[in-house]
Amino acid sequence: MDQLKRQAAARALEEVRDGMQLGLGTGSTAKHFVELLGERVAAGLKVIGVPTSEATRADAERCGVPLTTLDEIDHLDITVDGADEIDPELNLIKGGGGALLREKIVAAASDRMIVIADDSKWVPTLGKFPLPVEVIPFGLGATRRAIEKAFAECGVSGQMAVRKAKDGHVFVTDGGHWIVDAQLGRIVNPPGLAKALSAIPGVVEHGLFIGLASSAVLAGGDGIRVIERRKPKGDQE
Numbered sequence: 233m234d235q236l237k238r239q240a241a242a243r244a245l246e247e248v249r250d251g252m253q254l255g256l257g258t259g260s261t262a263k264h265f266v267e268l269l270g271e272r273v274a275a276g277l278k279v280i281g282v283p284t285s286e287a288t289r290a291d292a293e294r295c296g297v298p299l300t301t302l303d304e305i306d307h308l309d310i311t312v313d314g315a316d317e318i319d320p321e322l323n324l325i326k327g328g329g330g331a332l333l334r335e336k337i338v339a340a341a342s343d344r345m346i347v348i349a350d351d352s353k354w355v356p357t358l359g360k361f362p363l364p365v366e367v368i369p370f371g372l373g374a375t376r377r378a379i380e381k382a383f384a385e386c387g388v389s390g391q392m393a394v395r396k397a398k399d400g401h402v403f404v405t406d407g408g409h410w411i412v413d414a415q416l417g418r419i420v421n422p423p424g425l426a427k428a429l430s431a432i433p434g435v436v437e438h439g440l441f442i443g444l445a446s447s448a449v450l451a452g453g454d455g456i457r458v459i460e461r462r463k464p465k466g467d468q469e
């Protein structure tokens with residue numbers, strides 16, 4: 233599996249050109265991309281990156297990839313990031329690693345988002361992977377009830393749980409928020425649910441990435457498949 237993730241990362245690296253400004257994703261697949269990018273930088277490639285998490289910042293620094301912020305540059309050429317699920321419209325569930333907020337800000341600031349994954353992430357319908365919803369701890373009871381209402385209105389339901397870290401304490405994101413993971417099973421209308429969740433006070437962000445991915449690079453036993461998004465970036469319908 234790790235070999236497949238590295239193959240997908242290597243294929244995405246072929247899109248990178250000298251002088252590009254890159255969004256650097258988070259997770260085990262994105263980590264391969266950062267490592268391979270570091271090798272190219274050591275060989276003379278000139279790029280600059282914006283990391284989507286403190287973990288990726290540390291990896292990029294270790295690999296010698298120069299970093300900047302979205303305050304210092306006005307756009308990114310390409311973001312390369314992993315995903316937890318990818319559907320045929322290139323809608324995504326992200327946030328398994330807890331970096332969804334920065335990942336979405338960085339993806340939205342990019343001309344193109346290339347999703348890299350092993351092909352187990354390719355699904356006909358999103359929802360088997362628990363949907364992460366990043367929330368403010370204050371008023372969480374009210375926020376949870378509003379989330380349940382939004383789920384019902386969008387035709388889904390399922391258990392919700394505040395994410396715990398490995399040490400048993402509540403998982404805290406890089407932004408200081410918490411994550412509620414929702415086991416929905418099957419999300420019938422991802423764009424509708426994304427809009428409903430975004431409208432809830434107390435929800436900082438959610439893991440549905442709608443209309444952001446430009447292409448997906450999927451590595452499997454039979455080789456690599458590149459799937460291009462049919463609709464223009466930002467088109468949510």
Ligand code: 5RP
Nearest residue numbers: 259260261314327328329331
């Ligand atoms: C982190 C993410 C990751 O991209 C997603 O969880 C996939 O991770 P991995 O490549 O380790 O399977 O969204 O917030």
